[in-house]
Amino acid sequence: MSRRLDTLTELLGPAVIVILVGALATTASASNEVYFLNALVFVAIVVAIYVFVGISGVLSFGQISFVAVGAFAAGVMTVPVDSKKGVLTSVFPLLRDHSVGNVPSLLLAAGLGGVFAFVVGLPLMRLSGLAAGIATFAVLEITHNVLREWTKIGPGATTLALVPETTGALQATLGALVAIVVAFLYQRSRRGRLLRASREDPAVARSVGVNIHLERLLAFTLSGALAGFAGALYVHLLGSITTEQVYLELTFLTLAMLVVGGLTSLWGAVIGALGVSGLDSFLSRAEQSHVHVVLTFTLWQGTRLVFLAAIMALVLILRPSGLTGGRELRLRWSLRRGRG
Amino acid sequence: MPEAAALELDGIEVRYGSVSAVRDLTLSVGKGEIVGLIGPNGAGKSTTLHAIMGLLPAHRGEIRLHGQSLRRRSAEAIARAGIALVPEGRRIFGDFTVEENLRLGLAARRQAYIGDALGPAFELFPILAEFRRRQAGALSGGQQQQLAIGRALVARPDILLLDEPSLGLAPLAVDGIFQAFTEIREVGTTILLVEQRAQRTVALANRTHVLVGGELQMTLGPADAEDTDKIIAAYLAS
């Protein structure tokens, strides 16, 4: 009985909190709504990273590559054909002369993210430790470099604009929920549990016949598909995007969210994404009350980052296992400790 | 009050997480004694030595050196207070020279020294002097064990803890190091010897405690060395 309850809270906890944030978004003023939507898209991205990094225990700096591919694929393919002739002149005719709708673009992004992750993961999943971290980082660098410089597949270093802004409260909430449900089903599946067990002790896992390479590749591919999907949500939220927005800063920020929340649990991924985005939004609001001259604006930008970074560092120093301690939400736990 | 024992364990319990590996262990080692601690694999012998060295905290009970509690002291502080551990598996620095390994032992040395600081090691094991410029990893197993013991001795500790020093050594090398223990005792160093070679240990030590499943089973004296049945019975009791 209590085990079924645990299973239920493991899924419902993250789902309910995401729906709450989505509901708040609809009641917020137009200028505030974007903060909530942003937080929800970050939930999708961080959960995508969690599916690989959190469950396998292998550090990857490369998952934002799949977000980038998803964002640019969905973006390029949804700019209306008429507008493309003006803004995306140098791309392949196939890309220039066709466009798809919102939902197909999300699916396309997920598919591309998954395929890309599979191709990359095939050789790379043999690595672990720092070597895996650096190799996946190299993937990020190459992806960024190619997206930025190869103008036959996208806008290159210029801004991709005129992307339909279809990520409203509904799409953001559903998108985050899709990521959460997929992550939940995977971590509860036999394969997900095997991979998590291999995290604790790779040697033992191997000795009982777990093919770690294969299990990691599966998680990496799934994570890539979710990341591509999240990238599509992101581009449809922003309406315009540059390669710099899906590169280093986003990588560090989302990894920090995951670690601050608690690397090893879905609940931690969700709490980390919402908590850090919430803090960031709060500090941005504080900043906006000071927008008078360009100078004070940027000064405040510095102050906001100082606070954000200091708080993240403090959380990690005082609570190295993250806000949730890396555990899933449990009813007993939440009753004992109160909410949050 | 009589003089405090060199080393006393008073009802200690040591845990790994929530599992206790050693329970209610009380024993004392008097100055200049050799005390043996034997028992099957997994009995908690290494755990006990690690607790003495401050590598693991004692969940309950006290560990005292010359009557003073060692609670909450770090391993490096305990080393500098006069306890030296020759760890299981020797843990020599294979990439370093023999001399560098010995000089590392000086890190715990308390008084200034006159003459050759590495003397205590070289007197006991002349081969180390001969090989002082060689890579430690290139020595034979027996020589590496001599190096590990020598490295502990150059700190001139009051108490020497040894964790299965004869493990994996050829019979001749085993004779050599057991001989060395007698010589070490002669210069006044106190020894707590963890071993699997029960009979030899019982014969050498002033007292030998048998640890099984984390608890003290029995204490044997040198006279029991020939009584193999008794030793075997102690091992099997659990």
Next chain:
Amino acid sequence: MSTIASVDLQTLGDAFGQGAIYALMAVGIGLVFGVLRLVNFAYGQLIMAGAYTLAYTSGWPVAASIVSCFAVVVTLSLAMDRLVFRPLRGSSPAVMLVTTFAVSFFLQALALIIDLRDGTLGQIASSVAPLNQAVSVGGVDVRKVTFVAVGVAVGALVALALVLARTTIGLHTRAAASDFRTARLLGVRANRVIAFAVVVSGLLAGAVAVLLTVQNPFVQPDFALEDTIIVLVGVVVGGIDRLWTATLGGFAIGFVSVLVNAALPTDKTVFLPSVVYALVIVVLLLRPAGLFAWGRRAAVERV
């Protein structure tokens, strides 16, 4: 045809200069990793702080300016250890690394605030700029800083190698890097070797700050950030487990980047990062424990 040979020599000079600076950074990162098992992403911000110090003391005599640069960087390095690394000891490598991201952003944001007090972004560090002038060696123009960089790197590395090999603190540091637990068992003082590593790593960051401001006197909050990332990659590719393989890795990635850049056709140089990082992936796949780590398996299993 004769110009090709001279261009090659020039490129080679640049490659050595870049490699030397990266090697110094690699030692700074590798030393701290050795004793703390911590990959310090915020290493670049030590260099950035040094560069700002040089900029703000540009009016001072050059020697005073350089001394204050070293003072600031070493102080900051010790503060980082005290406030961040020490509480993190024993945490998982991922947590340590991500915390140093946060520290890195914190310091960059702080620099932004300080920098913007005068209303413009960026400061000029000009005191050591004359080193950027070229000297002609056998008909080839080589910037003075190239010689200085190579000289400083060789000097610093030799000095450090001597200290590590010959002194007690050097012996203790090497022991701690190879097996910290056993070293402590033998009475090696953890805080002392860590402080040693942190101070030396800070001194190296100070030296790098001076050398980098010669090449690029325009100091901004992200000064040395990209270089640090590349060096971190190089250090792991070379083999982070040992100081000398890490150093070679740093040197190699600096050296190779310059050569690849020169070898690529002009219209393809924009793809330099792709080529370099593709090489990185290939090397990691072939030698996961490190390019120069012969006959050793990866000791750094988990991060």
